[in-house]
Amino acid sequence: MYDRIALVGIGLIGSSLARVIRRERLAGEIVISTRSAATLKRAEELGLGDTYTTDAAEAARGADLVIVSVPVGASGAVAAEIAPALKPGATVTDVGSTKRSVIEQMGPHMPAGVHFIPGHPLAGTEKSGPDAGFADLFENRWCIFTPLPGTDPQALERLSDFWRRCGSNIDTMDAEHHDMVLAIVSHLPHIIAYNIVGTADDLETVTKSEVIKYSASGFRDFTRLAASDPTMWRDVCLHNKDAILEMLARFSEDLASLQRAIRWGDGEKLFDMFTRTRAIRRSIIEAGQEIDVPDFGRQAVEHPHKG
């Protein structure tokens, strides 16, 4: 689909891209670049690309498609680095979880004649690094583009096709709306998960070993999100501040109201609050974004041979 694809950043997302590009033969050549020599060496050991360099500009030189997969706080620096090396007609995209900030950081560096199309594949796991990637990561997941006014429709269609062949479904929306949507479906859940795991870690009356031992009764579900990459999530918090603070405020208000219902023993209100949430999970399963087996299918993995 593209003669030469440069992957700048080779963590969970970058290395998953490398694998699916290879499997689906989407590039003539895959060039891999990352700042850390150790990570680059690992990518080479895994055979993720064709050529390897710690110099992002060298990777971008002559590439038809450059995919920047770095923590969003590093987007501006990467854009400045690769800009002089970009060839006319090249497409530059990213995979960052916040879009307004990435556009502000990368946009000003992009030369005329280069198609800059901000993107965000909604896919990931709690693991990070080049070993964590896998070719199926984007299968049946959404990839959202937040194109700028004046974006070349052909370049956008070609990039959409690329992502479809990686397994994704495509959506487009404006960057501001993206950041608001992601604040509720992704950023707030991660922050809440980090927070509750931290609260448990600080208790004096309940030991850490008790929390660990008895975690199957609910707590362990939160630990998956709370095991995500700290650098990535620090940057998300710093770069989608307004939308996150808005969602946090709403969450806290709702929690105060629930707390009041508990304090006053308002069983009817509690029952109502606990009833309406069931329907949402059903809808998510129907939309093909979750599996319809209890316990996230953990049982199927734990007891592969039992009923």
Added chain:
Amino acid sequence: MYDRIALVGIGLIGSSLARVIRRERLAGEIVISTRSAATLKRAEELGLGDTYTTDAAEAARGADLVIVSVPVGASGAVAAEIAPALKPGATVTDVGSTKRSVIEQMGPHMPAGVHFIPGHPLAGTEKSGPDAGFADLFENRWCIFTPLPGTDPQALERLSDFWRRCGSNIDTMDAEHHDMVLAIVSHLPHIIAYNIVGTADDLETVTKSEVIKYSASGFRDFTRLAASDPTMWRDVCLHNKDAILEMLARFSEDLASLQRAIRWGDGEKLFDMFTRTRAIRRSIIEAGQEIDVPDFGRQAVEHPHKG
């Protein structure tokens, strides 16, 4: 192990017990009782027991072991109902998620010569009802007893053996500590999950269909707990109020501090908060209470034939 076991309540826990008792041949006879005629009929269709009745006292009459598996708010009424029918030397236990309240509710009804041993198997899924149960539910999960002073050690040992043969590991502690531990490992996570799903449901700027579509980016992890049985969780909130309010207060304080770090752009603090939580998940996996595959092993279920 027991000649006659009476199961009062045949939801997720009761019906899982019925299945494992049958599989492991732990009873000469299984008597099933539940208040709802429709649920009782379903239990009979599923062949979960030997005899069936909507009368809890009739079920308890002549039983060597009575296991009460009802929402904790109903424990007192059930105890009053079965008390006159209990035979001397019988053991009565329960599976409720709060223990101080259950002891207060059931204890006063228990006749002399009956062994009342409060218990709590830390096992469950988001599904409820007799169809949701399965024989492996208690496998490698903890069952906590909160025995009262003067409990007969032989009766306790026999009941412990019973639960071990259901697959559980056994722990004992006092009821107050149990309620505090469960408030953090189970009750707070469920309340937070219900709350965040409710917050998302109320937004004006982000549509419900967007929340559903993009839920794989974090939100869907919360929906499992938020799909749990509303009656059970209303009762937990009403019957473990003090410990839950204590944990909610700590959680909210921590969240306010995190919110402040986001507002002031304190990247260092955010990074520290997001780093320490990773270790807890590792420990939970090492303790055998979670599986070591990304995404809760959803991928393994979604793509059973891929790498």
